[in-house]
Amino acid sequence: MAQNVTNVSKTEEVSSTRRVIAASSVGTLIEWYDFYIFGTLAKIISEQFFPKDNPTAALLATLATFAAGFVIRPFGALFFGRLGDLIGRKYTFLVTLVIMGGSTFAIGLVPGYKTIGFFAPAIVFILRLLQGLALGGEYGGAATYVAEHSPAGQRGFWTSFIQTTATLGLFLALGVILIVRQALGVETFSDWGWRIPFILSSLLVGVSVFIRMKMSESPMFVKMKKEGKTSKNPLAESFKEKDNLKMVLIALLGATAGQGVVWYTGQFYALSFLQNTCNVEFVQSNMIISIALLIGTPFFVVFGALSDKIGRKYIMMAGMLIAVLSYGPLYNSMYDNANLKNKVELVEKTTVETKEAVKGTDNVTTTVTKKTFTDGTTYKETKKLTVPLDEVKKAELAAAGKLKPETKKETILPENIKNKMIGIVLIQVIFVTMVYGPIAAFLVEIFPTRIRYTSMSLPYHIGNGVFGGLVPLIATRLVEASKEPGYSNPLTNMINSVTGHIGTPAGQVDPLAGLMYPILIASVSFVIGMLYISNKTNNMDVG
Amino acid sequence: MSAIKKLFGIVWSLMGIGIIPLVIMQAMKEIAAKPSEENWIFWSIVIVVLMPIIAFSLITFGVFALKGEYDVLE
Numbered sequence: 031m032a033q034n035v036t037n038v039s040k041t042e043e044v045s046s047t048r049r050v051i052a053a054s055s056v057g058t059l060i061e062w063y064d065f066y067i068f069g070t071l072a073k074i075i076s077e078q079f080f081p082k083d084n085p086t087a088a089l090l091a092t093l094a095t096f097a098a099g100f101v102i103r104p105f106g107a108l109f110f111g112r113l114g115d116l117i118g119r120k121y122t123f124l125v126t127l128v129i130m131g132g133s134t135f136a137i138g139l140v141p142g143y144k145t146i147g148f149f150a151p152a153i154v155f156i157l158r159l160l161q162g163l164a165l166g167g168e169y170g171g172a173a174t175y176v177a178e179h180s181p182a183g184q185r186g187f188w189t190s191f192i193q194t195t196a197t198l199g200l201f202l203a204l205g206v207i208l209i210v211r212q213a214l215g216v217e218t219f220s221d222w223g224w225r226i227p228f229i230l231s232s233l234l235v236g237v238s239v240f241i242r243m244k245m246s247e248s249p250m251f252v253k254m255k256k257e258g259k260t261s262k263n264p265l266a267e268s269f270k271e272k273d274n275l276k277m278v279l280i281a282l283l284g285a286t287a288g289q290g291v292v293w294y295t296g297q298f299y300a301l302s303f304l305q306n307t308c309n310v311e312f313v314q315s316n317m318i319i320s321i322a323l324l325i326g327t328p329f330f331v332v333f334g335a336l337s338d339k340i341g342r343k344y345i346m347m348a349g350m351l352i353a354v355l356s357y358g359p360l361y362n363s364m365y366d367n368a369n370l371k372n373k374v375e376l377v378e379k380t381t382v383e384t385k386e387a388v389k390g391t392d393n394v395t396t397t398v399t400k401k402t403f404t405d406g407t408t409y410k411e412t413k414k415l416t417v418p419l420d421e422v423k424k425a426e427l428a429a430a431g432k433l434k435p436e437t438k439k440e441t442i443l444p445e446n447i448k449n450k451m452i453g454i455v456l457i458q459v460i461f462v463t464m465v466y467g468p469i470a471a472f473l474v475e476i477f478p479t480r481i482r483y484t485s486m487s488l489p490y491h492i493g494n495g496v497f498g499g500l501v502p503l504i505a506t507r508l509v510e511a512s513k514e515p516g517y518s519n520p521l522t523n524m525i526n527s528v529t530g531h532i533g534t535p536a537g538q539v540d541p542l543a544g545l546m547y548p549i550l551i552a553s554v555s556f557v558i559g560m561l562y563i564s565n566k567t568n569n570m571d572v573g
Numbered sequence: 574m575s576a577i578k579k580l581f582g583i584v585w586s587l588m589g590i591g592i593i594p595l596v597i598m599q600a601m602k603e604i605a606a607k608p609s610e611e612n613w614i615f616w617s618i619v620i621v622v623l624m625p626i627i628a629f630s631l632i633t634f635g636v637f638a639l640k641g642e643y644d645v646l647e
Contacts, residue, residue: 272642279633500623504619558634561577
């Protein structure tokens with residue numbers, strides 16, 4: 031009889047934890063979805079709101095892309111983290127969800143630059159800042175809330191569901207965009223269809239708010255509040271008291287910085303590398319990433335659960351180390367598989383089409399070259415040369431060296447190489463799951479309940495927002511710098527010596543140069559983590 | 574292990590201190606060579622956002638490590 035009561039009680043506990051996880055995860059997933067659709071549609075948003083001929087708007091475009099993701103997220107972490115430690119987890123991350131959903135919905139409704147002029151980029155910029163603030167507050171709240179509901183010994187497993195949301199949010203964003211784009215056609219999508227993914231967010235957020243309203247406050251927070259042990263000033267306690275500050279620093283330098291760069295490299299830089307360096311066509315490159323994300327996502331839970339058994343530290347550190355050691359060969363392989371110089375062209379199938387048309391005051395010449403290769407790869411190069419009809423303007427542009435065609439390169443890989451690419455990206459997603467799966471449990475366990483929301487949110491968002499979020503910017507910059515004379519990259523040199531490549535000739539881009547930043551950050555983080563982080567689990571207090 | 578942790582504390586602090594002139598000099602060199610808006614934005618982000626975070630956290634972390642603050646975390 032007593033055994034039956036214990037079993038029923040355990041079943042109820044598991045069922046209740048499942049409800050908490052589901053309700054928290056859905057909301058967090060939607061927040062990530064909201065955040066990523068802006069980034070994924072950055073090019074269209076830039077055309078709609080930030081015209082290049084207006085320098086202020088162009089500056090706002092850059093700031094909107096970077097500031098919201100990097101600078102604002104840690105501020106959101108501080109602001110909402112403090113609220114969460116003062117008034118409770120439930121209401122705080124309900125507020126972040128509403129702010130995120132409202133901002134995303136509003137972006138979908140803002141009239142373009144052509145309609146309301148400078149107000150358009152200004153409004154979008156403010157809304158993007160609100161998105162960053164909300165995201166900064168959401169994750170820490172969700173992770174803390176779930177961890178404080180989870181039974182001891184299973185925090186890695188339960189919090190790993192929250193960890194899946196960032197990747198699933200990206201997957202959802204890519205999926206919705208691809209479906210809407212395919213359904214409406216490229217032109218309509220670029221014109222107004224891009225607004226649909228933003229507006230759709232309101233529906234998702236509405237459902238999620240409804241679910242979250244029904245949730246109860248974290249039991250640990252309720253207990254602490256009853257005992258009058260909540261913090262009066264979580265910010266001061268978190269960052270002015272040496273005992274907490276030293277844990278914030280170790281969390282940042284030994285874990286989240288390395289985790290952040292591995293996360294961004296394995297997902298965002300991989301996509302950027304496929305599209306910009308390998309010239310893989312838009313839909314195919316997004317499909318490669320989406321499939322790899324979908325296959326890799328369950329591993330968040332696998333490594334989260336494993337961390338309950340063997341500890342968080344060694345799984346995260348192994349993920350960082352393997353990533354550092356294998357990024358070079360993996361990216362080299364991606365580049366080689368898409369490199370047209372390694373393929374044999376079927377010259378008889380090559381076609382070149384040239385069209386001329388007068389558009390407004392310009393003469394536009396479009397040349398489309400299509401090539402087919404023996405392995406089934408197809409390549410399309412579109413060159414668009416816009417020349418003013420006015421001879422004086424034409425002479426001015428020619429003198430300034432600005433009469434150059436816009437070139438768009440699109441490679442479509444055959445099925446076998448596409449699958450190989452999915453495999454290579456999947457390996458990187460597995461690294462992501464190793465470093466990211468256990469990290470929520472690791473972060474919540476090193477800080478006391480009274481300041482947990484504040485203390486864990488800041489290192490998480492600096493690690494991911496600043497160190498990780500800067501991966502695309504710094505990596506692109508490093509690739510550009512590789513064109514300079516005298517450039518030398520130890521990673522490329524090593525790979526060249528092993529594979530027998532002759533290296534990057536002067537003036538040409540070194541495709542692997544961008545990896546130096548994530549490799550350096552993850553290496554430092556690995557050494558700090560190995561030396562200073564404890565491998566204990568379940569050391570979570572209530573006071 | 575404790576001695577290694579302390580010794581590395583010096584390394585982290587020196588890295589934190591060293592990164593400041595290194596980044597500023599590189600920024601000045603690159604902006605002087607090509608004073609484009611893109612260059613200004615990139616280096617502003619690095620100098621205003623990334624560098625202070627890296628420098629402050631490495632220096633403070635290094636000092637804590639040197640003082641043996643992390644020795645108990647075995």
